[in-house]
Amino acid sequence: MDKNTITKLTLIQTIKALENKKFSEEELNKAYLERAAKINPKLNAIIISKKNYCGIPAAIKDVISTKGIRTTAGSKILSNFIPPYNATVVNKLIDQGVSIIGKTNCDEFAMGGSGENSSFGSTKNPWNLNKVPGGSSSGSAAAVAADLCVFALGSDTGGSIRQPASLCSVVGLKPTYGRVSRYGLIPMASSLDSIGPMTKSVEDAALVLGWISGSDSYDANCSSADFLLQPCKLQTGIKGLKVGIPKEYFEKGLDPKVKSVIKEAIQKLEELGAEIIEISLPHSKYALAIYYIIVSSEISSNMARYDGIRYGLSRQDLGQEVKRRIMLGTFALSSGYWDDYYAQAAKARTLIKQDFDKAFKQVDVIAGPVSPTTAWNLGEKIDDPLKMYLSDIYTISANLAGIPGLSVPCGFSENLPVGLQILGKQWDEETILRVGYAYEQSTNWHREKPKI
Amino acid sequence: MKLTKDQIKHVAKLANLPLSLKEENKYFDQLSKILGYVEQLSQINTLEVEPTFNTSGQSNVMREDKITTSLSQEEALFNAPQKKYSRSACFDSVKRAGEVGMFATKGAFEEKT
Numbered sequence: 001m002d003k004n005t006i007t008k009l010t011l012i013q014t015i016k017a018l019e020n021k022k023f024s025e026e027e028l029n030k031a032y033l034e035r036a037a038k039i040n041p042k043l044n045a046i047i048i049s050k051k052n053y054c055g056i057p058a059a060i061k062d063v064i065s066t067k068g069i070r071t072t073a074g075s076k077i078l079s080n081f082i083p084p085y086n087a088t089v090v091n092k093l094i095d096q097g098v099s100i101i102g103k104t105n106c107d108e109f110a111m112g113g114s115g116e117n118s119s120f121g122s123t124k125n126p127w128n129l130n131k132v133p134g135g136s137s138s139g140s141a142a143a144v145a146a147d148l149c150v151f152a153l154g155s156d157t158g159g160s161i162r163q164p165a166s167l168c169s170v171v172g173l174k175p176t177y178g179r180v181s182r183y184g185l186i187p188m189a190s191s192l193d194s195i196g197p198m199t200k201s202v203e204d205a206a207l208v209l210g211w212i213s214g215s216d217s218y219d220a221n222c223s224s225a226d227f228l229l230q231p232c233k234l235q236t237g238i239k240g241l242k243v244g245i246p247k248e249y250f251e252k253g254l255d256p257k258v259k260s261v262i263k264e265a266i267q268k269l270e271e272l273g274a275e276i277i278e279i280s281l282p283h284s285k286y287a288l289a290i291y292y293i294i295v296s297s298e299i300s301s302n303m304a305r306y307d308g309i310r311y312g313l314s315r316q317d318l319g320q321e322v323k324r325r326i327m328l329g330t331f332a333l334s335s336g337y338w339d340d341y342y343a344q345a346a347k348a349r350t351l352i353k354q355d356f357d358k359a360f361k362q363v364d365v366i367a368g369p370v371s372p373t374t375a376w377n378l379g380e381k382i383d384d385p386l387k388m389y390l391s392d393i394y395t396i397s398a399n400l401a402g403i404p405g406l407s408v409p410c411g412f413s414e415n416l417p418v419g420l421q422i423l424g425k426q427w428d429e430e431t432i433l434r435v436g437y438a439y440e441q442s443t444n445w446h447r448e449k450p451k452i
Numbered sequence: 453m454k455l456t457k458d459q460i461k462h463v464a465k466l467a468n469l470p471l472s473l474k475e476e477n478k479y480f481d482q483l484s485k486i487l488g489y490v491e492q493l494s495q496i497n498t499l500e501v502e503p504t505f506n507t508s509g510q511s512n513v514m515r516e517d518k519i520t521t522s523l524s525q526e527e528a529l530f531n532a533p534q535k536k537y538s539r540s541a542c543f544d545s546v547k548r549a550g551e552v553g554m555f556a557t558k559g560a561f562e563e564k565t
Contacts, residue, residue: 402507
């Protein structure tokens with residue numbers, strides 16, 4: 001098989017090809033290494049690369065610790081940090097025969113929605129090098145989209161897997177909070193952080209989730225239930241399944257061109273036999289305010305532990321967005337303001353969760369846009385944090401409620417990718433993957449590749 | 453809510469975050485704007501609503517109290533920007549044979565002279 005064909009294969013196809021001896025692991029690794037050497041300089045997706053000649057080459061977001069491989073979290077202060085241990089997810093992947101081809105670029109400490117907050121330069125969108133790839137798992141999304149790895153891991157605190165997946169036309173799965181161990185993940189906001197797969201197909205995402213989920217005595221929040229999805233279950237179709245469309249996700253703020261792409265995708269679900277039901281998530285309009293108080297408060301608490309004594313440079317060298325969030329969080333938790341900000345946001349979070357609980361009594365999954373727009377120009381929102389935060393408006397609620405969400409490629413608007421978001425009940429990744437799979441198999445969007 | 457410059461200084465001190473004057477001014481503007489946006493939280497009726505701090509539903513998760521291997525002193529110190537070594541009572545940054553060292557940090561107390 002020629003090299004360009006090898007790197008286009010999905011994870012499942014790669015495993016099958018290896019089993020059938022279509023190529024060797026060495027040929028597989030060489031094909032990806034050659035492609036990455038050629039394409040990565042244009043994208044800046046992989047910031048630390050590693051040569052292997054065996055294993056299935058995967059890229060790991062650089063907020064996930066890898067023993068003996070530099071792990072920077074996209075931050076200057078950790079530019080020389082070499083973890084003495086692997087994150088649990090990395091050990092689980094190694095057990096499955098995966099090798100690490102590179103650590104991927106991201107916004108500093110995963111704080112950002114465009115990839116531009118990295119101390120190591122922005123990642124470029126493979127579909128248009130003048131556009132952002134989304135963030136914060138910017139390098140992972142770009143690397144999968146440009147076939148620099150078979151699959152990648154990302155982390156999602158407010159949309160950081162789903163939003164770049166949408167902007168780069170790959171599959172991104174944010175699992176239920178607690179499904180995957182966070183041990184070894186450099187923390188951002190501990191009640192929201194989830195690690196998940198970014199892949200070339202929905203089936204791949206299901207497989208990788210199966211690999212990385214399951215109990216871990218190093219993360220007390222992690223569920224002991226392994227996620228295992230048989231391919232036959234994935235393929236059962238969606239006839240009669242109830243898909244909720246939240247009216248709040250289609251109001252002003254959503255780009256009309258993105259809206260029409262999403263509406264078409266929903267129509268496709270209906271053609272596949274799903275029942276489309278309009279629902280309401282009435283507290284959606286408050287989600288962003290709630291999220292930014294909770295996320296910043298947890299960031300200020302986590303980052304307070306950073307002392308520059310055991311590793312890294314001093315706090316003074318943190319980037320602007322990280323400092324901004326530490327300041328906002330410290331303020332929200334400070335004496336005299338705690339009740340009005342943090343406590344109020346934590347109570348309002350309950351209302352967001354109850355919105356979903358009520359909706360899921362009526363429907364099996366919820367579908368809508370991932371991002372209100374397609375990829376924007378590099379530099380466009382960098383000086384306006386509030387504008388940047390608004391690009392997460394449809395993804396943050398899932399993190400507040402702890403539920404799983406999937407982004408599936410569903411078309412293009414002016415040559416830039418659009419992703420369909422499918423949200424599910426807590427612990428029910430199976431149903432959202434089923435919907436994603438049915439949609440993917442009846443469309444060709446996932447076969448489109450950027451020309452770089 | 454209107455922030456004051458003094459509040460920015462106070463918060464930076466609480467956060468142990470040394471800010472330049474330029475940063476102080478920038479954050480004064482940006483945080484005022486963000487706080488203006490989150491003001492809407494006060495419109496939400498949360499009387500009789502319990503707060504949510506964790507969605508995993510787990511509580512009192514225990515594991516067996518078993519000793520497992522941990523990082524060696526060398527591994528733990530590997531990334532330290534500054535290390536100190538001591539054979540006797542005086543600490544210095546010169547490593548002697550067989551010494552692993554320890555983390556060096558600014559003293560919490562200073563001796564009065």
